Amino acid sequence: MKKRFISLLCLLAALLTLLIPRIAAAGPYEDVYLLGVNDTVMLNFISADLMPVRRDGVIYVPCTLLDNKDLGLSYVINRTGGTLTVFTRKQTLTFQLNSSGVTDKDGNSYNQRVISRNGVVFFPLRFVAEYFGLSYSYYNLVLPEGTVPIARVCTARASLRNPQFGISAAQLVAAPLRQYVESRGTPAPSATPAPSQPPDVAPSAPPDAPTAPVEISLAVACTDGAGFQTLLEAFSSARYSALFLFSPDDLLTRDDDVRAAAAAGHQIGLLLGPDDPAGDFQTGNRRLSHILRAETNQVAFLNGGAQEGNWRVWRGSISPPGRNVTAQAENLAADVNAVQRTARVTLHDTRTTALALRRNMGAWAQRPYTLVTVTEVG
16 A cells, blocks of 8 residues: 555656656756647647747747647738737637737737747747637656656647647657757757667659759649549648738629638638739728738739739749649649759649649658648748
């Protein structure tokens, strides 16, 4: 009985260690913060550009976290008007980019702010999570090399409690954290030395794959509509967000598609004509304000055009030809393989293109490809 009691105390102490929040880990993991959404640790945010930061006791995270479909939130950055809008169908928060302050759609004001790092907007995670009814927790993951704080946001879909999630996450983040600290020029921490093993042999790349990683950005010119829903489903399965472009005229009849794309975490832009792009821009943003209560400065030109003001102009380098699904899928794969580093792909929301893209998304989710979410273009 006494041994069982001691064992229970040891287990309780280990769990409490997981749940005691600290400001940051010391040593090589100093200023390292991790993110969790429901039962998933966000490994893709372990990078110099996307790592959460702490300011005045508040954890700030990049707005690209809102691309995660599990959260059920959408966002629009309006650099012309200087705002970041986070919204659902029922609630809205509008942050000022260049000053403190945030308001909701009922006119209530809050003493919160966003910050910017290397052009990426970071928002206060706890405030946004709690405003939209998400649960928020902040505690330490215990690793053999030390402790690392993690901020976790959960919806009703989460099944793991913090202790179980912490144990699982600690196993997943060990290798990515070592790679991250090495990329900062800091020697990676080491746990108890393991028995020597023969060096791993890196698998050879497929013969048709490019030797260097290819970053793929995707934009959709919404000029047809027949493949729109299929595209949304393909992007959702790949957990990827693209730039959806609509002409001002189509905004009059495709407002449901605009809302669906924005609610799924995609960025919204405008297709501008060659005759009066400035007028189209104003008209399009006026209609977007009615549909989304937000504007955009992301545009693309139907037939040529020049940047005006602080427009962010999408210029695609690849637009796959082909009259049938197989031809388009093969042409798209070949065009992406042919580039050295960055592929900027412009698609149309036809059914043929949507089915062709779906064939390629699985391959692009693997190395040597990297799907880059479009948050800013130009």
